[in-house]
Amino acid sequence: MVFGLMVVLMSMVHLWQVTWGAQNANIRAREVLLHGDAYLDPGRAAYTSFNDAEIPFDISAGTYKKATPGSAAFRASAQDQTKDDIIGSQILEVTLEIRVP
């Protein structure tokens, strides 16, 4: 019975960690899409442009990109990993896209 109680409690803790990790990954992916890595630790999130030659961000005058003619489609991915517990750990990855034809 005590073991059952422990399993339930650990499940709740793990569930909370997964929820928190999902939130963090979503927020990080959105942040890197809008501001690049200006406010984030490098390595936690990454952005890519559909046009490899185009740099998504120009931070010379703020963290928002100047809207030059042509495509400005790019995506960002962010990961978060829950702490290792009795159930294990999980890697949560979120990908967001901006498409401006």
Place this chain on the structure above:
Amino acid sequence: MRGLLHRRQRSGQAAVLIALVLFSLIVFLALATNMGILVNDKIRMQNAADLGAYAGAYKEAQQLNALVAKNREIVDMVDSCRDAITSRPWDNDDCDCEARSDAAELYLQNCQASIDDKAQEFVGLAQWSASVAPAVAAGNVTLNTNMAGTLAAGGQIHTGTDSASRNGAYRVQGLGSTPASIANYRRAVSNFNYPVLLYCRTAVGCVPSGVVPSEETYTLQTWYYKGQDLSSPSQYRPSQEPDVWILAEARGTPVNTFLDIAFSSSGTDGGYFGASSYSGSTDEMVAVAVAKPYGGSVGPSSLSRDDAFGNIPNGPYFDGTSSQTAIGSMIPEYRARMAGFGEWSSSSVPTGRAAALNPRDAYAASTSPYASAAAKLRH
């Protein structure tokens, strides 16, 4: 004997207690799962709305930068006309006793025609169908791309001023009677003065009738600037920024919930995560975002009253100082920016002059029925 009986009467109490505790824990577990699903959905929807609004504003910023480039081309053409007429390319023509230079007038008319062709290109770029509609389309594509994973998701993009009943919302007005364009653009006019005697040589024996003026004035339609209707001098107003706001709404109705807590699939109270449907039948989860283009200037941002009405000082030659001032005010640096929630709070709807000064709040409040509800759990 009495001890054995006593032990039998107390047995079973621990099992009941543990069962109650387990039941409570399982209920909490279900609640945590339910909340986790709803939080994840809300975050996804908010991201989709934010990025949809941003993509629309980014596309709009591209259009505005293209308008700046077109306006600068007009300035360059005006300067070319100025330089050319100064060199008098018709030097060998005479005026046949007339008090005006037909050659100079014809040259200026041809200049005006070329400038007007460029101006028509500007008007074409500024049309709603060429500017805001593509921005809305771009916003929709982005919003729908990012809504994957949210159950029963639906989304749509709203843009600026498509309803005359929108109180306080910033109006989009067109040039004269043309269809609505993205900002209030007016044409600057230049009174070009050219010396008649310098440009016109009368033929031998010709006696001009009347007094030959020393100079004539040709009114040249030039570049565009931002401003409200200046038909009445008493109603002159300073020019204003482009008034296009991209508002994105994402709505969805989660299908599966373990417990009817904080979000009722059949109720109408809206709960913690969403807003009540206006039909009153089903709660919906809603996310709203607003973005705008900023950082540039299509035309001169301010003109003196005289400049606005075309009395740009020049002469006897068009000295070009006004064109230098104009091109310096045309800034092709538009970017897209997310509007912070406080910038479009629906807690109060300004009216009158306040609405004109703070259009984003009035627009968002009057456009989105979910603006206040979207404040719940906004990331």
